Amino acid sequence: MEIxxxxxxxxxxxxxxxxxxxxxxxVTLRTSQAMAADHMGLVHxxxxxxxxxxxxxIAVNHPNVVLGAADVKFLKPVRVDETVVAEARxxxxxxxxxxxxxxVSNQKDIVFQGMFTCFILEHHVLxxxx
Numbered sequence: 001m002e003i004x005x006x007x008x009x010x011x012x013x014x015x016x017x018x019x020x021x022x023x024x025x026x027v028t029l030r031t032s033q034a035m036a037a038d039h040m041g042l043v044h045x046x047x048x049x050x051x052x053x054x055x056x057x058i059a060v061n062h063p064n065v066v067l068g069a070a071d072v073k074f075l076k077p078v079r080v081d082e083t084v085v086a087e088a089r090x091x092x093x094x095x096x097x098x099x100x101x102x103x104v105s106n107q108k109d110i111v112f113q114g115m116f117t118c119f120i121l122e123h124h125v126l127x128x129x130x
Contacts, residue, residue: 005065006057013047014054015086023090025059027051030083041080048078048104048112055086056100056116064121068097072114082106088116096120 001020015029029051037044049072057065078084084106092099096119104112123129 001061003058003061005061005063006054009054013050015051017058018085020058020061022061023059023093025055025061025086025088027055027058027086027088028083029086031078031080033080036080043078043080043082045074048074048084049114051084051086052088052102052104052112052114053116055088056102056118059088059090059100060098060118060120062120064124065098065118066121066125067116068119069117070114072112074112076106076109076111078106078111084111086112091115 003017003020015027017027019026031043035043035047053067084104086102086104088100088102090098091101098118100116100118102114102116103110
């Protein structure tokens with residue numbers, strides 16, 4: 001399936017789509033030293049959130065989808081040089097409002113879970129209208 005949203009995303013920061021179907025996506029991210037929050041190699045949670053958000057956006061896969069809210073839990077730490085995989089599934093589509101469940105895991109554990117409230121707008125959020 002062709003990805004028609006968030007096409008300018010930098011894959012090294014938000015992940016590489018592996019599978020995109022109607023209402024579903026799987027995205028992988030190889031963490032890097034640039035994502036480290038400290039000398040121990042802990043990856044800053046913002047990068048994991050960015051991966052999950054990107055997976056949610058392409059699960060919806062509409063050019064004008066935006067994130068309205070997120071209820072998330074960071075369950076385990078992620079380290080530099082780990083590969084994490086986000087799976088996103090549209091759970092409750094209600095017209096322009098869609099809830100997307102996202103789970104991020106490494107090879108052993110679920111490290112992050114969240115429910116993302118996404119909105120499909122009539123036009124791009126930055127587009128000015130008279």
